[in-house]
Amino acid sequence: MTRNIPLGLKIFGGVVGMLLIMPTLVVIPMSFSASPLLKFPPEGFSLHWYGVFFTDPLWSSAALRSIQIAALTTVLSLLLGTGTALAMIRGRFRGKSPIQVLILSPIIMPIVVLAVGLYFVYSDWKILGSVGGLVLAHTVIAYPLVYISLSTALKALDSKLEDASASLGASKAYTFRRITLPLITPGLLTGALFAFTMSWDELILSIFLTGPTVKTLPVVMWDQVQTELSPTLAVAATIVMLVTIVLIMCALLIGTRRKALKP
Amino acid sequence: MIEEMTPPTKTLPAPSRRSPSRSPWTALIWPGLVFMALLFILPFIQTAVRALTDPGPQNFAIFFTDPVYSRSLITTFVTALFVAVVALAIAYPYAYIMYAAPKAMTAVMMVLVLLPFFTSLLVRTYAWTVWLQETGIINSALLNLGVIEEPLQLMRNTLGVTIGMTHALLPFMVFPIYSSMLRIQPDLVPAARTLGATPALAFRTVFLPLSLPGVMSGFLIVFVMSLGYYVTPALLGSPRDSMMSELVVNQIEQQIQFGTGSAIGIVLLVLTLAILFAGTRIISFKDIVTGGRP
Numbered sequence A: 001m002t003r004n005i006p007l008g009l010k011i012f013g014g015v016v017g018m019l020l021i022m023p024t025l026v027v028i029p030m031s032f033s034a035s036p037l038l039k040f041p042p043e044g045f046s047l048h049w050y051g052v053f054f055t056d057p058l059w060s061s062a063a064l065r066s067i068q069i070a071a072l073t074t075v076l077s078l079l080l081g082t083g084t085a086l087a088m089i090r091g092r093f094r095g096k097s098p099i100q101v102l103i104l105s106p107i108i109m110p111i112v113v114l115a116v117g118l119y120f121v122y123s124d125w126k127i128l129g130s131v132g133g134l135v136l137a138h139t140v141i142a143y144p145l146v147y148i149s150l151s152t153a154l155k156a157l158d159s160k161l162e163d164a165s166a167s168l169g170a171s172k173a174y175t176f177r178r179i180t181l182p183l184i185t186p187g188l189l190t191g192a193l194f195a196f197t198m199s200w201d202e203l204i205l206s207i208f209l210t211g212p213t214v215k216t217l218p219v220v221m222w223d224q225v226q227t228e229l230s231p232t233l234a235v236a237a238t239i240v241m242l243v244t245i246v247l248i249m250c251a252l253l254i255g256t257r258r259k260a261l262k263p
Numbered sequence B: 001m002i003e004e005m006t007p008p009t010k011t012l013p014a015p016s017r018r019s020p021s022r023s024p025w026t027a028l029i030w031p032g033l034v035f036m037a038l039l040f041i042l043p044f045i046q047t048a049v050r051a052l053t054d055p056g057p058q059n060f061a062i063f064f065t066d067p068v069y070s071r072s073l074i075t076t077f078v079t080a081l082f083v084a085v086v087a088l089a090i091a092y093p094y095a096y097i098m099y100a101a102p103k104a105m106t107a108v109m110m111v112l113v114l115l116p117f118f119t120s121l122l123v124r125t126y127a128w129t130v131w132l133q134e135t136g137i138i139n140s141a142l143l144n145l146g147v148i149e150e151p152l153q154l155m156r157n158t159l160g161v162t163i164g165m166t167h168a169l170l171p172f173m174v175f176p177i178y179s180s181m182l183r184i185q186p187d188l189v190p191a192a193r194t195l196g197a198t199p200a201l202a203f204r205t206v207f208l209p210l211s212l213p214g215v216m217s218g219f220l221i222v223f224v225m226s227l228g229y230y231v232t233p234a235l236l237g238s239p240r241d242s243m244m245s246e247l248v249v250n251q252i253e254q255q256i257q258f259g260t261g262s263a264i265g266i267v268l269l270v271l272t273l274a275i276l277f278a279g280t281r282i283i284s285f286k287d288i289v290t291g292g293r294p
Helices: A007-025 A027-031 A048-055 A057-090 A096-107 A111-125 A131-156 A159-167 A172-201 A204-209 A217-226 A232-261 B024-053 B057-065 B067-100 B103-118 B121-132 B137-145 B158-182 B188-194 B199-227 B231-236 B244-254 B258-280 B285-290
Strands: none
Touching: A007 A027, A007 B067, A007 B103, A007 B121, A007 B158, A027 A232, A027 B121, A048 A057, A048 A232, A057 A096, A057 A131, A057 A172, A057 A217, A057 A232, A057 B024, A096 A131, A096 B024, A096 B285, A111 A131, A111 A204, A111 B024, A111 B244, A111 B258, A131 A172, A131 A204, A131 B024, A159 A172, A172 A232, A204 A217, A204 B244, A217 A232, A217 B121, A232 B103, A232 B121, B024 B057, B024 B258, B057 B067, B057 B258, B067 B103, B067 B158, B067 B199, B067 B244, B067 B258, B103 B158, B121 B137, B121 B158, B121 B231, B158 B199, B158 B231, B188 B199, B199 B258, B199 B285, B231 B244, B244 B258, B258 B285
């Protein structure tokens, strides 16, 4: 679909596009600063603060913790999301639409209120400040994303392929493993990447639910934003951003390949 | 597969004969439901209980007695509405260019929207402070050029919040509008033109009304999501005109006033639900959340 776009509109689009990306990139040059003060333009050039990030246990252990929590969140939300998507699309029961509303609502509810509520619940359960508790909390918001991605994949799946497999004598389990699963793999991968990214970036739930010993990378960054501003913050910001961009590029590539495979 | 589970509706007269095609997938709904009950519904119930009992329902009186809280209710609502309007004004033309441009350009514009969508909100908001603060890039540049003599107040006020939140939420406005434009029959506008309509008239009477479902869905999601935003107002907003989410965090984390914090949270939740509910009169919940994507 190509139409004439007035010049003014083109310029507007260009400016908006620039404004979407440019402001954030400012953290990259700042992370290579040689001075102990976080400012722009940075003074000098050094990798000193990258060294600090990877050796200071405050940062490096938080980064590892974040990776661990994001990985576990991904697994849990894939299990829940796939199960729910299969039940909602294949199952026969009443009340599907309220259930769908329930599952999708974490996307749009004020996370602060959920964080407060989970804080109370976790106090009762005595899991405040635990890795498991953070994984469960992150799964609440990652699960709807996996569900959306999986239910889209399942709807697009041609059920005749499964019928064909069954009519050729394959058991249900075999059909699921050899036909259904490979066909929904791109959906699973996209969902997994979304879930990982969501957990990796999550701040609000983590502020409430982390303890003094178990902190995620965004929480350490948040502490730093409010107190001392050392260029390590810019390093952390750059790393968080690059990890996310790489993951999302992967998701986009999977998406394009999936489209390319369709006739 | 024989299922032992009997539905709770067994007391209904003439229970329907179990159909041979009864799906084994149905049981898979339970893990998700149990999870949501314990980790999504229970927390909200706990918050409501705290608000009503710690020490009592007078927690809510704060909205009538302390002007900080009643003002915050208005600030939250107005800021969210304002962000949605600004985002719409930017996103509609942007989505239209994506729709009308050659394929390669559309792809680039899509990536430009997608990247910030997934980049850490904290990183993006922090980056804005580098640009907007008194000693920030914009003020330094303007001072050096001699355009201004005093640094401009670009953040810690409504302007800062609006810039940060519009930037953060723009993708949620662009996606639904763009996808509703894609669903418009491509030959309708040319048909109107053939019948003598000017481009402006064809746009206004044919294209614009048909893209309205996307506008509605984008407007609602941005509006509702803005209501609960915390990071952006905390870093870019005025310390005097707090949004409700900031007050919640302040009450719980700094003041250790669990009852009051919960009460503010519940009011924020009810506000969100009320607006969503009003929205679902016009457009389905799933379309609000997923931007009308199939």
